[in-house]
Amino acid sequence: MRYRRFGQTNLHLSVFSLGTMRYLQSAQNAEATLKRAFELGINHIETAQGYGKSEVYLGQMVQALGLAREEGCYLPKPCQGEAKRLYLTTKITPKSDAQTMAQAIDLSLERLGLETIDCLAIHGLNTPEHLEWIKDPQGCMQAVQAAKAANQIRHVGFSTHGSLALILAALETDLFEFVNLHYNFFFQRNAPAVELASRKGMGIFIISPADKGGLLYTPPERLKELCQPLDPLHLNARFLLSQPSVTTLSVGAAKPEELDWPLAIADQIHPLTEQEQQILDRLQAQAQxxxxxxxxxxxxxxxxxxxxxxxxxxxxxxxxxxxxxxxxxxxxxxxxxxxxxxxxxxxxxxxxxxxxxxxxxxxxxxxxxxxxxxxxxxxxxxxxxxxxx
Structure with a gap:
């Protein structure tokens, strides 16, 4: 596993992060998936208040796995180096007022069993109305900043499924230290947002590049043929990891074994090889x-x-x-x-x-x-x- 600086947060995150939306089946499955993530060197777990019981399960795991507190980070005791520093991100949807957001922050802290959340993302800054709520001095960001001043939150970012114009406008507010967004080989529309976020020194978290990037765990035969001798899942990940501005990719494993195949290239963050570039060019030419x-x-x-x-x-x-x-x-x-x-x-x-x-x-x-x-x-x-x- 390799690690990269998450922009202005100065946290060093594994280049793959465990997204918890799909491990919701049971507390036992969540624990097994989390343990396997640690074994593979993942040190960043992402959840959301809207992901069913995910925050609750994650909070239980923090306690059950005996994770100690040191210098603001959780440490899985058997791990060493960067892998021992566990960072947690949760996400809360934008609110129209500060009071509602303050109550939501308190709820996430309670469910996670934490006094402090490493990273909080505004979850789904998707519409012009959401952006206006964010920009309102008396709006939800007032509560977020108050929570940050009280050391309930360390770093603030946003996730988005919105239009490119909206994402660029949100980045220009300079209210955030990181961004979670869709970007992959088959969806490069948000490349200008990645570039702007990088210029601003922000951490860049890529949302679901395997699933939303094309159901690449189960690619069609035609796509597999075009990517030979490489695998479409790995090729798409290499497209992203070869870009130094990209900090980390979400892996939404539903069970422990689903982590092994995507993370097989967790150490490959070098520039694209000639072979990889030729295959990407072949894919581009096929579309044309x-x-x-x-x-x-x-x-x-x-x-x-x-x-x-x-x-x-x-x-x-x-x-x-x-x-x-x-x-x-x-x-x-x-x-x-x-x-x-x-x-x-x-x-x-x-x-x-x-x-x-x-x-x-x-x-x-x-x-x-x-x-x-x-x-x-x-x-x-x-x-x-x-x-x-």
């Missing part, structure tokens, strides 16, 4: 062969029917170029079912008004492509994971 490739310029927005045209067509790109249909279905069925976490309406809502057509530099037949994508990827919606717990 599509006759109706959406270049993700976002010029088609806004849509009068609130259809998330670029994201729908991105899923179409991936489906046709790499046979990533399972991933496309997984993400497409989130439209109209996940609120501001995955905004926009489905492709069949298109009224063929033509508003987007003159704005598309590729002159794509967008209404037809939206309907084609809907036909390919429509499926039954399912609840978000923690809603089913």
């Amino acid at each position: 062969t599509l006759p109706d490739l959406c270049q993700q310029c976002h010029a088609c927005l806004p849509c009068p029917e609130d259809i998330n045209i670029p994201e729908i067509l991105r899923l179409r790109n991936l489906t046709l170029a790499y046979d990533m249909e399972d991933f496309g279905r997984y993400r497409y069925r989130m439209f109209e079912n996940a609120g501001h976490w995955f905004p926009g309406r489905r492709g069949n809502r298109c009224t063929d008004c033509g508003d987007c057509l003159p704005r598309c530099p590729e002159q794509l037949a967008i209404p037809q492509l939206l309907q084609d994508t809907h036909t390919r990827l429509q499926g039954q919606p399912r609840p978000r994971l923690w809603e089913s717990i």
Whole structure:
């Protein structure tokens, strides 16, 4: 395991972090997964108030595993070096007022059984309204800063599923020391946000690069062939770890054994090899062969029917170029079912008004492509994971 400085926090985090959204099945499973993470050198655990009983389980593990307190960090006693310093991050959704946020912070401290949280992230800074709450001097950040002054919180950041423009605006507030965001080889839209956060010296935590990056634990045969002789999961991780500005990648293991395969390259943070770059170029070239490739310029927005045209067509790109249909279905069925976490309406809502057509530099037949994508990827919606717990 290798470790990197988490920006302004000056914490040195393992380049893989354990995300706890998927280990919710039982306290026993959570303990086994946590122990395996320690064995592999992970020293950063991320949870959230909204992840069912995750905070409670994590608090229980802190006590059950006999983690001692020293210089503001928890230490798994058998571990050495950077691996012995355990850092905890929890996340709380943005609130419209300081009092509600203060109560939420107290709840997380209680559930975790802590006096101090190493890192607190505003969870899901996704909309312009959320940003206004953050910028309001009397809003929720007043409570966050008060908790920081009282040593209940050491470092403050935010997580986001919002638009690039919103993320950039949030970064420009200079209220945060780190950011959790989506960015991977198959979704590079947020590259400017990664660059800006890096210039500001912020820690950069990549959200779910294997799952949201393409269900890469179970890649389609076509994608595996294009990545030969490497593995798509490892290649995507190497794309990220080769960038010094990226601090850590989330691994959302549901059970201990799911940590072993992704962490097999935890020591590989060097620049991309010639072979790796050639494979990434091959993947890029494969996408460019599509006759109706959406270049993700976002010029088609806004849509009068609130259809998330670029994201729908991105899923179409991936489906046709790499046979990533399972991933496309997984993400497409989130439209109209996940609120501001995955905004926009489905492709069949298109009224063929033509508003987007003159704005598309590729002159794509967008209404037809939206309907084609809907036909390919429509499926039954399912609840978000923690809603089913």
